[in-house]
Amino acid sequence: MEWRDEGIIIGVRRHGETSAIVEAMTRAHGRHLGLVRGGRSRKMQPMLQPGNRVDLTWRARLDEHLGTFQAEPIELNAARLFDAATAVFGLQMLAAHLRLLPERDPHPALYETLGLILSHLDDAVSAGELAIRFELLVLDELGFGLDLSECAATGTRDDLVYVSPKSGRAVSRAAGEPWRDAMLPLPAFLDRRSGMRADASAFEQAFRLTGYFFERHVYEPRGIGQPEARASFIAAVRRAFPSNAGAAAE
Structure with missing residues (x-):
């Protein structure tokens, strides 16, 4: 062979x-x-x-x-990446996510995304944004993908600000308002049409969003915990925003 x-x-x-x-x-x-x-x-x-x-x-x-x-x-x-905390912990986190997938199972989209992230891991903001998209892609490849394209209740593609913790689907502001306390926030930068970059609050929300579904669909059923490198990576990204006093994402 x-x-x-x-x-x-x-x-x-x-x-x-x-x-x-x-x-x-x-x-x-x-x-x-x-x-x-x-x-x-x-x-x-x-x-x-x-x-x-x-x-x-x-x-x-x-x-x-x-x-x-x-x-x-x-x-x-490697030599370039070892100088940045986001890169060191980011590589460890990405590897841990890839190990959730069966060995020798092709995932070309993940490979291409991994290659893209490597070019930005030493830039905390870009690394954080790309890592979130990588986590969303891993969830999708595992069969637990989120549908953030339109409102689960109305079908609208505008003003999507929530994600249902039950269905993993986006919900518009108007449709989700009665249940806002039970919803997960959907950061605006995850909508590629917005052209927005993530700020400190958006990062916290995004990592909490993906972390919730990893815990529910992957970690808990397999009897494992969140990779330590993920918490370390989130902390390293958070340090790029000195004014951010938000709590650690779950």
Whole structure:
């Protein structure tokens, strides 16, 4: 068995004295692991770092085997990203989200979005906005996507300010007003038509929104907790807004 694909490294762990097991999100083969012989050498270690984009060749006798990777560098992002807290925690959070998906299950949209986020992880505001969209995409790929395109009650696409915690669908201001205390706020920047950027309050609302549905549909049913890196990433983004005194998003 053999294939060649582009991948972004999301995890590396030691294997024996000289080798490493590399975990990568690939364009066509999903999240995939492989053994890199000599991966702990001085030559290989700078390339085998989370955030780096590499050209991978995977080989194994049988498809179900771990197999081996041969890796060649395409874009070395790790050195740049390690200088920013949003990047360090962001990479860890994104990797944790990808591990919610079955191994070797292709998700090309997530791969493309991951590549886009890597270009902005050291910019707290852009990283925060893109991370929210990544979380929404992960929920969608897991089968728990939110419908934020129109009001669940009236079908209107205007003035959508709430999300129903039961259905995960957007609700307009007028339709949701009687139940506003039971609704989740929908930040305006999530509407691509608005052209708005997120402020401190919008970030808090957005992370609380995605966090609610991750907890309800993913973490609680699987008996796991929110990744520690997610809380650390949210805190790092929050520090970009010194005046924000909001509580941590759930």
